[in-house]
Structures are given as C-alpha cells and as structure tokens.
Amino acid sequence: MIAVDTSVVVRYLVGSPEDQAKRATAVIDESTDIGFPLVALIETAHVLRTQYGVPRVDVIDVLVSLLTRENVSVLGLPNAVALEALVRARSLPGAPLPDALIAATARWSGALPLYTFDQTMHLHGVPVATP
Secondary structure (H helix, E strand, C coil), rough: CCCCCCCHHHHHCCCCCCCHHHHHHHHHCCCEEEEHHHHHHHHHHHHHHHCCCCCHHHHHHHHHHHHCCCCCECCCCCCCHHHHHHHHHHCCCCCCCHHHHHHHHHHCCCCCEEECCCCCCCHHHEEEEEE
C-alpha cells in the first residue's frame, strides 16, 4: 500500500498545474492499493471549498467517488464508516465534513460519548456530552 497526501489528491481532482496533475493521475489511477489518510480527506475538502470554490455537496460527492474506488482505502477508518459519514454530512444542511468524520471516528473507535461544545454534533449519530 502507498499513501497519498492532500496535494496529490487535489492535483488529481482539479487537473492543475498540468504536469503535477498528470503525475497525480498516474499514481492514483495506476496504483493497486492507495491509502488516503483521514486528515488528507478533511484537508482536501477544505482546499476544494476555500481555494477552488467547490460547493460542499460537490466536494462530498467527489470524495464519495474516490472512496468507492477499488484501489482506495481510508487510513484510520474503514471505508464503509467514512462513506456513511460523508452521506450523513451531505444530508445535513451546513454540517461540516470534519465534524462528520470526527463523529464517525469516535463511534468506530468506541470512544463515546463524544465530549463537545458543538450543539449540532449529535446530528452525526453519536452520543454527545458537554464538559
């Protein structure tokens, strides 16, 4: 297995700069087993939204598309759990993707309740508590 950084994922998705995008595409399309660090998924979503103006729903859709590829695994979380979190985040208006993945990681790890001051975190399907 190899791992890819946010910079490779973003170049792959946006297609520029052209030379880097071609190299990123070769790595992602030709590797048989790629690990996407969980932090890189969150950072990719942030970069697409803030630097490229991609709407949140479209960011989630592209991440879902990446995670359903046969050669891609999420490092630190089973793909099915990450995909469930993305789908849940897509259905919640304004729900940030990082919160969805934080909740999914806490649930998968059995680290519950999730202590937070965020009053909407329960929408991600985890028991929460306030410190």
